[in-house]
Amino acid sequence: MRELLAKLTGTYGPSGNEEEISKVIEDEIRDYVDEIKTDVMGNLIAFKKGNGQGKRVMLSAHMDQIGLMVTHIDDNGFLRFSNVGGISVLNTINSKVIFKNGTIGNVSYESEIDNIKDIKLNRMYIDIGAKSSEEASNKVSIGDVAVYYSPLSDSNGRYIGGAMDDRAGCALLIQTIKELEDCKNDVYFVFSVQEEVGLRGAKTSAYSINPDVGIAVDVTSTGDTPKARTMAVKLGAGPAIKVKDGSVICHPKVKGLMIDRAEELGIPYQLEVLEWGGTDAGAIHLTREGVPSGAVSVPCRYIHSANEMVDGADLENGVKLLVAILEQEIEL
């Protein structure tokens, strides 16, 4: 799992530019699935056939990550940018970022600003070390997107790196595909695009799949750091079964089914009530005539920073839980 996570988090793929990460995932899973395709939006959809007696289940983990889109190159070669998804000022100051072609830069702000509260993204810039507009333009163009540059590190069984949101979820799906053998249900594994800008890929893929059940696999916040905002999710206490977030109230039967499987197999789990944010389940459950939906979340600290932290055991247990959910009959 560690190697897979390192590979996934190290691959470039901001919202709208998911080609490379899609290719990496496709290479990982091609031999383990019955069908695989990429749709108009860029969603990678893999199908694993069941024994014909089960349900159509859609699992979705988003491939995209947040990023910084270049909007202007000034005379001295500094790049102005706009956010792709939830880029915050505080998390970005003096972060290293990398473009698709490998160009690396540091993010800073107009130093005449005295009060940190006055720093807005439009008063920040990326410095790629270019000495002139021409030199910068040889490396990047307007519309190019950079992502946090943060190779995976290990620390006490935990992993720190960029884009855990949601490559951790992608890793869970990939590992589940590999471990899933005797399956009753027809399962569609969606590696969705553009979640960070509005759950867009999940919406169109859910429409085309028309599933009986939807399950999003994403990261969630924790409340276990010093003076954290109250939240009953801890790193290392097992995958979180979502109750609700800003985008969805999980279907009670889907949530109940997840809890039952975890209890039966003695898989540690926790219940997640996220007071803000959203995930692909928010789009899936409103598709067509409505789809009973839930979510399995990987607890993650420092979400949307260059250094997101997840726990290795949570990942292993997350895979166990997903395999258990999919292998058995799903009654709604």
Add this chain to the structure above:
Amino acid sequence: MVELLKKLTEASGVSGNEDEVRDIIREEITPLVDKIYIDGIGNLIAYKKGKGEDVKKIMLCAHMDEVGFIITSISDNGMLKFKPVGGIDPRVLISKRVYIGKDKIPGVLGIKAIHLQEPSERKNAVKVEQMYIDIGVSSKEEAEKLVNLGDYAIFASDMVEFGDNKIKAKALDDRVGCLTLIEALKEEYDHDLYACFTVQEEVGLRGAGVAAYHVEPDIAVVVEGTTCSDVSGVDEHMYSTIMGSGPAITIMDGSSISNKALIEKLKATGDAKGIPYQIKKGTTGGNDAGKIHISREGVATCVVSVPCRYIHSPSSVMDMDDLKNTIELVKEFVKGCE
């Protein structure tokens, strides 16, 4: 073309009340298309059959509606209280002239005189709640003879040609798009063309979602009037678009990320045909593409815009060449689609 733009921009078409604009467009395009109809929400959809084989469905989209006002109550002294429809900066409103309802009853947006305002009121920007529309009557009864609650009001603003090839008008957003679609329908294409003139964009892209669900296009091109902030007091990196630099191609905004292959196709078309274009730098805001690209299983969608200064005001300004080049780019793009 300038005459038609005048007719379109001066027509009344606040979101939810697009009839007058729709009638003008329908009259213009009926001879040009194979089928024309109005859907349940009010979108005007025109179908022009392609001449080729293995044709694709191309949807061109422009919204008919504009920002404006709706009358919400009539005071005892005959003054009208109102709410904005769509995004309007309240600071542009004071002393502007408006037309209310079908009969275009003239009115003036007023507020109590500056010497009657508290010092604290003078320091803050005026709120819509403090303003009223004065239609020159002195009682509620008189006002009720002329205006009904729920009537819409538009800015009273004639289109004017001025300066170096510039146009001043209200509602350039998005009558420039409507005009582009009308002009595009005058050509013949290999592919099936669906020109969708949508309603209620300014209040949440509502018509476009319905139209795209119905048309099920392979490709969609949204034609818009977009913000242009190339003015004094703005740092260059904050210019959204630059007037006179050609149609603006959107890479990303708040509602969609354009399909990359279509962006490349637009650029290649511009390069091949010698049509100038620019990449839009601003990434905020949204338009009909936001609903179209996530319709059903997803639609490859792009956005081409005419830069408009002072958008959503009674005096939006654009460059006539930008509009002409937008029309050319859209036409050539559709012709070159494979």
